[in-house]
Structures are given as structure tokens and as C-alpha cells.
Amino acid sequence: MxxxxxxxxxxxxxxxxxxxxxxxxxxxxxxxxxxxxxxxxxxxxxxxxxxxxxxxxxxxxxxxxxxxxxxxxxxxxxxxxxxxxxxxxxxxxxxxxxxxxxxxxxxxxxxxxxxxxxxxxxxxxxxxxxxxxxxxxxxxxxxxxxxxxxxxxxxxxxxxxxxxxxxxxxxxxxxxxxxxxxxxxxxxxxxxxxxxxxxxxxxxxFETMCWPQFGAEWPWWVRPARYSFENFYPELYEPEALFAGLPRRLDPAQAAKDNFEKILRWTRFARGARRLDFPSTVDNPWTSPSAGRAAAFGLLRKARGAYRYLAAEDRALLTELAGRVEALGRTERSRAESVSRQRTSEPSADE
Structure with missing residues (x-):
């Protein structure tokens, strides 16, 4: 084949x-x-x-x-x-x-x-x-x-x-x-x-792990029957990332244990993310960019505890709030990049 x-x-x-x-x-x-x-x-x-x-x-x-x-x-x-x-x-x-x-x-x-x-x-x-x-x-x-x-x-x-x-x-x-x-x-x-x-x-x-990358970027339409494939992201193997310490290259003797450990980490993170509960030790797109976002999601996490008891309208508002926090993070990154460009373009004291 x-x-x-x-x-x-x-x-x-x-x-x-x-x-x-x-x-x-x-x-x-x-x-x-x-x-x-x-x-x-x-x-x-x-x-x-x-x-x-x-x-x-x-x-x-x-x-x-x-x-x-x-x-x-x-x-x-x-x-x-x-x-x-x-x-x-x-x-x-x-x-x-x-x-x-x-x-x-x-x-x-x-x-x-x-x-x-x-x-x-x-x-x-x-x-x-x-x-x-x-x-x-x-x-x-x-x-x-x-x-x-x-x-x-x-x-x-x-x-x-x-x-x-x-x-x-x-x-x-x-x-x-x-x-x-x-x-x-x-x-x-x-x-x-x-x-x-x-x-x-x-x-x-489907039977894919890491699609979406962190398992919580959007709601699944259908749950994987099991995990047979990994949608590989190199950044997940960096220090402080989700798969830190695990090899990205194949080790035939250790492959089953390595892959099972990845499944455990990934599914655990996805479950927590759906509760807005993000481990401080793992880089992720929700809380890693700034301490302000981490604090905001801490408040959202407390609100999410009552999520199952909320009316549909209240659930929609909570979801909208989470979206606003995400937008806030994008704004923070944009401002930081703008400041960095301005500093780079400013003449030095010797010029």
C-alpha cells in the first residue's frame, strides 16, 4: 500500500x-x-x-x-x-x-x-x-x-x-x-x-488526539471512539508544554507507554479546560499570555461551577464573557507587539 x-x-x-x-x-x-x-x-x-x-x-x-x-x-x-x-x-x-x-x-x-x-x-x-x-x-x-x-x-x-x-x-x-x-x-x-x-x-x-490541539478550543460534534492517531504539534513537546519530557521521535521499546502518557495528559487537560481550570505549569493559549488573563479565567472558573444550573440565556452570557477574555488577550498581545516595534524604531541615545 x-x-x-x-x-x-x-x-x-x-x-x-x-x-x-x-x-x-x-x-x-x-x-x-x-x-x-x-x-x-x-x-x-x-x-x-x-x-x-x-x-x-x-x-x-x-x-x-x-x-x-x-x-x-x-x-x-x-x-x-x-x-x-x-x-x-x-x-x-x-x-x-x-x-x-x-x-x-x-x-x-x-x-x-x-x-x-x-x-x-x-x-x-x-x-x-x-x-x-x-x-x-x-x-x-x-x-x-x-x-x-x-x-x-x-x-x-x-x-x-x-x-x-x-x-x-x-x-x-x-x-x-x-x-x-x-x-x-x-x-x-x-x-x-x-x-x-x-x-x-x-x-x-474520528480517532485523533490533538484535534483540536488542546481538546477544548471548540465543542466536539462527535467524540473520538478512541485515539489511534496524533495530530502532531512540535510546540507541545517544548519545556513547560503539555507533552514536555516525552519524546517526539519513535522509541519502539517505549512507544506504547509514551503514547498512553500523552493520551492521559491530553484528555486530563481537555477535561479541565472545559471547566476553565487550567494548570499553571502548562503553557496554553488561554492563560499563558498574561497574569491578567489567568486571573480572569480564575473568576470564570468559579462561575462555571454553577454552569449546569444556569438558564440558556445565562449560559450564553458566560460563553460571551469567556470570548471577551480571549479578545482581551489578543488586544494585549497586539499592544505589546506595537510597543516593541516602537522601541525598535526609536533612535538610541548615541544617535
Whole structure:
């Protein structure tokens, strides 16, 4: 079986490939799409085929860099799938999707039926700030307009795909737009669910740890059945971070214990965060930027203790208050950056 990656991060990709070879040994080969300038940085491996961004797309590296994250990824994947480099049946992944337990081929395909994993309903996707968010909403509207279901399969874990179905899905999408701002994962599986219902199993809940990163950035639409993959964030392994002291590289003899410890830390933090209870020893986006925010969340935590007894209107007000604290933190960071720039631009006393 072949697995397909996009990667501009040779070290992270190599670490992920080591995890895949250990926990998914039936994956025999990898295709890695990368900028040509990175070629020498990837470790030589006969099982890894490098394909270069510029050659696949006919676009310059500068033009590709000008694209937003989603459009660049979709452009690269579409170009790759139009070549004969990729097998008819393959696993699509990203360089930071790491298995954390043994995964058999039956996880993706059993009894002649493909299996896809979803994490949300696109009609309820809460974000509207990033390119990823915008792609979820565009995909939802396109699928709805075309009469397809709207589950979200961008679950930050590998998924089994077929080239034929990929081509069908994009053929449908391009009847309504020539743009490529789309979640290719959701587009693929929702179209396939209607066109090939006898060959695709009912969608299963995703099995990804660290999606979202801290487990509490937004409410889950569906809970993971278990944790089989880690959506890898390098910063979580820094000192005072959630996984501080744990290795990011694979240690085969210790892997099960290391990964179980990560699951325990991550789920414990997520449970606390939902109560607005943040450990002072762990860097996190809620309380780490300033002491003022930490104090504000301390007050919110006390209020949250009565949350279950509040009326819907009061719950909404409490949620709004939490949002205001988050906005306050962004303002603090912006002011600090502005002051820093001003100080940098001021002439020194010697000038």
C-alpha cells in the first residue's frame, strides 16, 4: 500500500514516517510532494518517492507560496493525482498525522468496503477565521447545493482513497466553481457516499488526539471512539508544554507507554479546560499570555461551577464573557507587539 504526503518539513516527515513504518508496516511506500529546494534534506530511502511542487503544477515556488494554505494543498494534491505516480488505491495523509497504536489494513478497508472517518457536520462548523475554516463553509455550501451530505472528514488523520472517486468528486465540485478553496477530504467522502454506497461503509467517528490541539478550543460534534492517531504539534513537546519530557521521535521499546502518557495528559487537560481550570505549569493559549488573563479565567472558573444550573440565556452570557477574555488577550498581545516595534524604531541615545 502507498501513502501520500505533502511536506515542507523534512525532519517532521521523517519522524512521522518512522511512526508509520512501526505501527502500520503494511504501508510499503510513500510519495512525498515537496519543494525542489528540499530534495537534499530528505533522508535517502528506496521506499520514498519525491515529487516536486513546481514540476507537478507548472507554477513557480513564489506563485505557490502566494496561495493560501488550503488552495496550495489542494492544488498540489490535484496535480499529483493527475499523474501516474499515485496508485489507484492509496492512503492520503499529512506529514504530522502519526499513528500511536498498531493499525491494521482493516481499519480502512474490510470485507470489500472502504471506511471513512468524520469529525464534524460542516453545517455546524464553529470557526470562521482561517483558510481551513473558510474551506469548511465553502464545502458545506457546495455539497448542499449539489445534493450531497455534509459531514466533515478533515479529521487530521490518514484516510483511504481511490483515484477514480477523487476525480468524480472534483468533477462535481467544478460544476459550481473553478476555485479550489475546498476541503478535499469532505468533498471526497460525501460524494462517494452517494455515488458508491455499496462500497463505502457508514461514516465512523474520528480517532485523533490533538484535534483540536488542546481538546477544548471548540465543542466536539462527535467524540473520538478512541485515539489511534496524533495530530502532531512540535510546540507541545517544548519545556513547560503539555507533552514536555516525552519524546517526539519513535522509541519502539517505549512507544506504547509514551503514547498512553500523552493520551492521559491530553484528555486530563481537555477535561479541565472545559471547566476553565487550567494548570499553571502548562503553557496554553488561554492563560499563558498574561497574569491578567489567568486571573480572569480564575473568576470564570468559579462561575462555571454553577454552569449546569444556569438558564440558556445565562449560559450564553458566560460563553460571551469567556470570548471577551480571549479578545482581551489578543488586544494585549497586539499592544505589546506595537510597543516593541516602537522601541525598535526609536533612535538610541548615541544617535
Amino acid at each position: 502507498q501513502i501520500v504526503y505533502l511536506s515542507d518539513r523534512p525532519q517532521i516527515l521523517q519522524e512521522t514516517w518512522d511512526h508509520v513504518r512501526h505501527f502500520m508496516p503494511w504501508i510499503e511506500r510513500a510519495v512525498v510532494v515537496t519543494p525542489a529546494r528540499r530534495a537534499e534534506q530528505f533522508r535517502s530511502d528506496d521506499r520514498v518517492h519525491l515529487a516536486f511542487d513546481e514540476e507537478l503544477t507548472g507554477l513557480t515556488s513564489a506563485r505557490l507560496r502566494d496561495l493560501d494554505h488550503v488552495r496550495r494543498n489542494v492544488t498540489l494534491r490535484k496535480a499529483l493525482l493527475e499523474t501516474d505516480i499515485v496508485d489507484d488505491l492509496f492512503v492520503l495523509s499529512d506529514d504530522d498525522y502519526r499513528p500511536i497504536r498498531p493499525i491494521s489494513p482493516e481499519f480502512f478497508h474490510a470485507d470489500g468496503i472502504d471506511i471513512g472517518y468524520y469529525s464534524y457536520d460542516l453545517g455546524h462548523w464553529p470557526g470562521d477565521e482561517t483558510d481551513f475554516d473558510h474551506a469548511q463553509h465553502v464545502t458545506r455550501e457546495a455539497l448542499s447545493y449539489l445534493g450531497y451530505p455534509t459531514l466533515g472528514y478533515g479529521a487530521h488523520m490518514p484516510q483511504l482513497m481511490r483515484r477514480e472517486w477523487w476525480t468524480e468528486a472534483f468533477g462535481e465540485f467544478h460544476t459550481v466553481t473553478d476555485d479550489v478553496l475546498v476541503c478535499e477530504w469532505a468533498l471526497y467522502f460525501n460524494v462517494a457516499a452517494v455515488r458508491h454506497p455499496d462500497r463505502l461503509a457508514p461514516a465512523r467517528p
